[in-house]
Amino acid sequence: MSSMKEVMLRLVKEGVEEHCADLEGRRRSYAAAFTALLKPGGGGRFSWACVSEFSTLPEVQQLKEAMLETILEGRAQRSERALRSSGATIDIQRTSKSYEWAENGFCRALWLLCSAAKPPETILQPDVTPGQCWAFQGSQGQVVVRLPAPVQPTAVTVQHIYKAASPSGTVSSAPRDVTVSGVDEEGEEETLLGAFTYDVEAEAIQSFPLKHKSSRAFQYIKLSVQSNWGNPEYTCIYRVQVHGQVASRSSSPAAEETTSPSLNKK
Structure with a gap:
């Protein structure tokens, strides 16, 4: 019973670490894409696929919604x-x-x-x-x-x-x-x-x-x-x-x- 518990914990830990590594990799791709975009002359070449993939993450969607709400509220107050x-x-x-x-x-x-x-x-x-x-x-x-x-x-x-x-x-x-x-x-x-x-x-x-x-x-x-x-x-x-x-x-x-x-x- 104890060994089964240890196996489950190890699997959970590995899953979390894999998910975190995936998020970090996507974050780096996202940052690299915009870094290339902001280079003088806009000559940087990158794939928008990584940006689209990153933007579909639930965490990013929630952040976008919160930012949009803040922006709209600020515009209303500053109108x-x-x-x-x-x-x-x-x-x-x-x-x-x-x-x-x-x-x-x-x-x-x-x-x-x-x-x-x-x-x-x-x-x-x-x-x-x-x-x-x-x-x-x-x-x-x-x-x-x-x-x-x-x-x-x-x-x-x-x-x-x-x-x-x-x-x-x-x-x-x-x-x-x-x-x-x-x-x-x-x-x-x-x-x-x-x-x-x-x-x-x-x-x-x-x-x-x-x-x-x-x-x-x-x-x-x-x-x-x-x-x-x-x-x-x-x-x-x-x-x-x-x-x-x-x-x-x-x-x-x-x-x-x-x-x-x-x-x-x-």
Whole structure:
């Protein structure tokens, strides 16, 4: 009985070792195939049979499915939700007044170079050529964006231009300290979602994860600029993007009001 047990254990051990050796061999073939593919000029020659064979392994299939799920989730969360062409708009009543360029001394001196004031909707469009920005007076202001649908926001992206591309030769009008909040339609409730600093010495496009995560979805997002980089007359914003997952109807505030029973109902 004991000898039979030993034989079974030996067979199992040999089977495991053989399977592991087979997996290692396939892994090496898979790595060699892609190494050849990545050589300069793509001149490496290899057989795709090993790749196809390796990709059918259950372990690889599970890994591929997990990677695909992660990629799709990331794309959903990073999708642009504040795009004018998709239906995003500006709540003018709760947005700072646009800066009047006619009052600017630089524009009075070089009036041919200055165009009319751009509306706040400018920040919802992908055109970020120099001068295509929305400006408000002073170093503090706000803009409220109405998204096409309620979203559970995860990050915000702010874009300015590089100093070398600036018509004035400076980026002192870029926003500096910024807060982001979710607000309701009437403006009575406000939920702080995050605060960050836009760095003019870094990349022109900067994304900021919202650290104050909320399970609630918002259709109105308020971007409040607390300071800029030194321009006393105006602050310019080129583009604002809101990222996050579009909420289901049951998780939106409007749906909650619709589905919740009324306390006064008899």
